[in-house]
Amino acid sequence: MTKIHVDPSHLTASVLTPPLSKSDAQRALVLAHLTGAWPLPLLDEEPEHFLAADVRVLRRGIEALRLPPGPVRDVDCADGGAPFRILVTQSAVTPGAHVRLTGTPRLGERPHGPLFESLREALGPSGLSLTEGHPWPVEIRAPSASGEPVFRVPGAQSSQYASSLLLGCAALYLRERRPWRVEIIGPLTSAGYLDLTVSWLRRFGFTVRESEGRLEVTDYRAPDRTPALPGDWSSLGYLLLIAWRTGGSVERADLASAHPDQALVRLVERAGLSTSPGPDGTLRMTGTARDGLVASGKECPDLLPTLAALACVLPRPSTLTDVGILRLKESDRLEGIRTLVDAFGGSALLEGETLTIQPPTSHPPHFSMDSRGDHRQAMVAATLSVLSGVPLTLTGPECVEKSFPGFWQQLERTGVRLTT
Known part of the structure; x- marks a missing residue:
C-alpha cells in the first residue's frame, strides 16, 4: 500500500481552500x-x-x-x-x-x-x-x-x-x-x-x-433562484486548525451554515481559540491554547477525530462523549482515534461512551499511522503532524479522494513537504 511522508518543518502562512460542502x-x-x-x-x-x-x-x-x-x-x-x-x-x-x-x-x-x-x-x-x-x-x-x-x-x-x-x-x-x-x-x-x-x-x-x-x-413553491453551495465544514475543520498553526486563513467559510461541523468554531473557544472574518472574506483562527476540549458525538460525530488531533497538542485533557457512533463509520473511528493518540505518545481512556484524551508530556520525534482506508483518519493524522511540527509516515493517503481530493495540494501550500 502507498505511503507518504509528511514533513512540517518549513511552514508558511497561506490562504487555504476547502471543497464545496x-x-x-x-x-x-x-x-x-x-x-x-x-x-x-x-x-x-x-x-x-x-x-x-x-x-x-x-x-x-x-x-x-x-x-x-x-x-x-x-x-x-x-x-x-x-x-x-x-x-x-x-x-x-x-x-x-x-x-x-x-x-x-x-x-x-x-x-x-x-x-x-x-x-x-x-x-x-x-x-x-x-x-x-x-x-x-x-x-x-x-x-x-x-x-x-x-x-x-x-x-x-x-x-x-x-x-x-x-x-x-x-x-x-x-x-x-x-x-x-x-x-x-x-x-x-x-x-x-x-x-x-x-x-x-x-x-x-x-x-x-x-x-x-x-x-x-x-x-x-419554486424559489426565485437556485441556492448557492458553501464550503465543506468537515474539511474546513482541518484547514482552520492548520491555518491557526501557520498564521494563514481559509476561504469559503460560511458562518451562517447549518452544517453540524461548524460547531468547531464554538467548541475551540473553551481551549482558548477564536475565529474572526478578515476583510478579504476569509476566516482566521487565533489565540493561545490554554485548556482541553469537550465535545459530543451526538452533535458532530464527524468532527470528533479532528478535535482529537487538536486535543493531542493542548495543555490539558479533553473529553469526547457519546463516542460509540464512531464505530459505525467508514472505519472504526473510535479505535482510529485511540490509535492516533497512542502513536503520538498520549493516552486515550475509554469509559463507557466517554473518551478522555491526555496529551503527551513531550512530542515524539516522529509518528506513523495507517489510514485504514478512511479519509478522515488520513487527514486527521496529517493535521496533527502540522499542529505539532512532528513528521508523519502515513499509509494509505489516497483515501482522501472520498471527501477532499485536493487535501494534499492544500497542505503543500503551507510549506509541508510530501514525499513517497
Missing part, C-alpha cells in the same frame, strides 16, 4: 433533480478532480435515475454511506425504476436495515420490491403508486435514514401533491444533519412542518 451538495443535488433545477451550476463548474468522491457517486446515481424507464440501472456507490442511503430511497420513489446498487465490502457491513424496513413498510403494499444480496447487490423495483403517506424509522443509529426518507417525501409530494411525513421513533443521533436536510428543503421552496419526532413536507 459534501453534505450540502448531496442534498442540493437531489433537490435540483426533483425540482427541475438540474444541473447545479456551481457544482457543474467545479473541476471534477476537486469534487468529493461521495458527491461524484451521488451525481452518477441521480443521472441514472433521470434516464427513461427501461433496463436495470447499475449504480456503484463505492464507499459512500450517505449517497447509498439517499439513492435507495430515491430509487424506491421513482416510478418504474429498476435499480441495482453495489458498493465496497465495508459499506455493505454498515447498518442500513432500518431504512430498508421503513421503505418496505410504507411502499411494500403498493408493490415495492427491495432485495438484499450478501451484502450486494441491493436491487430495487419501484412501485407506480403509494399508500399511507408516512415513513416510520428509528433515530438511534443514524440521522441519514430520516434525511433520506425526508428527501423521499419531497419527491412524493411533487408527484402526488399530498403531504408526506417522516415519524422518528426514539431519540435521534446527529440531529444536526437532519436539520441541514430541512434547511435545504426550505431553500429549494418546500414547506416542512416540524413537531416532536415528526417532519412533514406539506407544500412547494
